[in-house]
Structures are given as structure tokens and as C-alpha cells.
Amino acid sequence: MSDTKENLKRWSQAWAQATLTIEEEKKARLRDPDYHRKTMELFGDMFDYVVENSIPSTTSGMIEMQRYFMKLRPVDV
Numbered sequence: 001m002s003d004t005k006e007n008l009k010r011w012s013q014a015w016a017q018a019t020l021t022i023e024e025e026k027k028a029r030l031r032d033p034d035y036h037r038k039t040m041e042l043f044g045d046m047f048d049y050v051v052e053n054s055i056p057s058t059t060s061g062m063i064e065m066q067r068y069f070m071k072l073r074p075v076d077v
Contacts, residue, residue: 029035 032038
């Protein structure tokens, strides 16, 4: 497909229609009374995996942040 004005106009119209369709689907999902329950079921396994496989941090990250700041510091200071 070449980039003629007609083709670009058709692509633009197709994307505009797709956007409307996606927005309608999104609104329909959010109106579902069981939306939150279904969402939590979908994410439940991922949450469980993270909890079971995460390694607790021994630091707050401040030391690493200071290390980055030192690298960004001007040399002539």
C-alpha cells in the first residue's frame, strides 16, 4: 500500500474506528459488576509468584542513588 492521500485517509479512518471500538470494549468491561473480582483472579497468580520468589532488599536504595549522583557530579567541583 502506497502513501497516497487516499490510502492515508483510509488508514486514519480505520484507526479512528478501532479507537472507538477499543473504548467501547473498555467501558463495557468497567461496567461489569464482577470487574474487580475477575481482574484480581487474572492477576492473582502473578501476585503469588512475586511474593513467593522475591528477594527482600537489604537497603532502601539510597546508597545506590547516591552512587549515581556521584557519577553525575561535575568534575571541577
